[in-house]
Amino acid sequence: MSELDSETYLQFLLDLTNLITSDDLEQFKTACKDDIPEEKVPELKTPRDWFMFLEKIEKLAQDDLSYIEHVFEITRRPDLLTKILEYRTQVLKISDDEELDSKLTRVPSAKKYKDLISKDHMGASEDGGIKLEPPPSKKGP
Numbered sequence: 545m546s547e548l549d550s551e552t553y554l555q556f557l558l559d560l561t562n563l564i565t566s567d568d569l570e571q572f573k574t575a576c577k578d579d580i581p582e583e584k585v586p587e588l589k590t591p592r593d594w595f596m597f598l599e600k601i602e603k604l605a606q607d608d609l610s611y612i613e614h615v616f617e618i619t620r621r622p623d624l625l626t627k628i629l630e631y632r633t634q635v636l637k638i639s640d641d642e643e644l645d646s647k648l649t650r651v652p653s654a655k656k657y658k659d660l661i662s663k664d665h666m667g668a669s670e671d672g673g674i675k676l677e678p679p680p681s682k683k684g685p
Contacts, residue, residue, distance in 0.1 A: 549606065550606065560627060564624075568619070569594060575618050580597065598611065607636060609631065609632065
């Protein structure tokens, strides 16, 4: 990718970093426990450290965000999923149709959350954030 794309990617990660709290980071590290050796966990003190580590182990690249998309999905951060979707469609130029077949889209729910945001008042909580639906209940046999 070009230098401009690299700068855009770095700015994208910086934007994500600014939205991630220390509590979020702990949840993300827990969600990645199978990919982060236990002795490395204490070294990942900031979101930037986490992103750099994921790049080092080839779980994150400027044209492959599927791993962090999965992490954001299981830790219930639709706002971050939406940022990934925007990056994918605006920077990587992957349309919604292409996205469905793309290796870059591991979790299709990012589109669902983007659709919720785009509706004027559906999905918004009192504080202006996104209201998540409760997890599905298990049905008995």
